[in-house]
Amino acid sequence: MEYSQKTKALGITLLELLSEALGLKSFHLKEIDFAEDHKLYCHYYPPCPEPELAIGVPKHTDRNFITILLQDQIGGLQVLYENQWIGVPPIHGALIVFVGDFLELATNDKFISVPHRVLANQQGPKVSVTCVFNAPSQTAEGAPRLYAPIKELLSDGNPSIYREITYEDYLSHRLQNGVDGNSPLLRPGMLI
Ligand SMILES: O=C(O)CCC(=O)C(=O)O
Numbered sequence: 001m002e003y004s005q006k007t008k009a010l011g012i013t014l015l016e017l018l019s020e021a022l023g024l025k026s027f028h029l030k031e032i033d034f035a036e037d038h039k040l041y042c043h044y045y046p047p048c049p050e051p052e053l054a055i056g057v058p059k060h061t062d063r064n065f066i067t068i069l070l071q072d073q074i075g076g077l078q079v080l081y082e083n084q085w086i087g088v089p090p091i092h093g094a095l096i097v098f099v100g101d102f103l104e105l106a107t108n109d110k111f112i113s114v115p116h117r118v119l120a121n122q123q124g125p126k127v128s129v130t131c132v133f134n135a136p137s138q139t140a141e142g143a144p145r146l147y148a149p150i151k152e153l154l155s156d157g158n159p160s161i162y163r164e165i166t167y168e169d170y171l172s173h174r175l176q177n178g179v180d181g182n183s184p185l186l187r188p189g190m191l192i
């Protein structure tokens with residue numbers, strides 16, 4: 001409970017800093033409901049006798065605004081950087097922050113949602129905790145919530161590259177991707 005409250009507060013601070021980094025007022029991302037739907041998930045990875053034949057979590061991008069991840073000392077998290085899987089070594093007390101697909105969309109690709117995966121491991125069990133800031137599918141009035149790049153970030157030199165979409169549109173593109181793990185934002189139906 002306390003961890004949940006602290007990570008929520010950290011997430012809000014991050015949203016303020018990210019807003020400023022984008023040249024927006026510090027409350028901008030928070031005010032467009034980025035901090036509204038906050039959840040905590042615990043992952044348990046049992047030790048795997050043949051890790052080369054298995055995967056902990058397959059390649060994916062996160063379907064939210066941001067993820068704050070706490071990993072233990074076992075390791076196995078990798079990010080895809082320039083077509084190579086790079087290990088993210090565990091550092092005691094450190095948190096990892098992922099930009100999710102909806103922040104990539106909102107910032108018109110200024111911030112990129114990086115594909116990542118978790119390898120299976122002979123050691124273990126491994127545990128991790130993720131705190132996610134989700135993109136609500138509906139408005140407070142119950143209408144489908146629309147997502148598009150933030151207008152203040154767009155200009156003639158930086159036109160919107162994404163269509164206005166609902167969370168349902170996003171999910172259906174994500175499901176069409178099957179198991180390739182690529183961001184649904186790369187699909188033609190998302191791009192203008
Ligand atoms: O457990 C981990 O290290 C990462 C989990 C993850 O990528 C996720 O929950 O989206």
Ligand SMILES: [Fe+2]
Nearest residue numbers: 060061062116
């Ligand atoms: Fe993830």
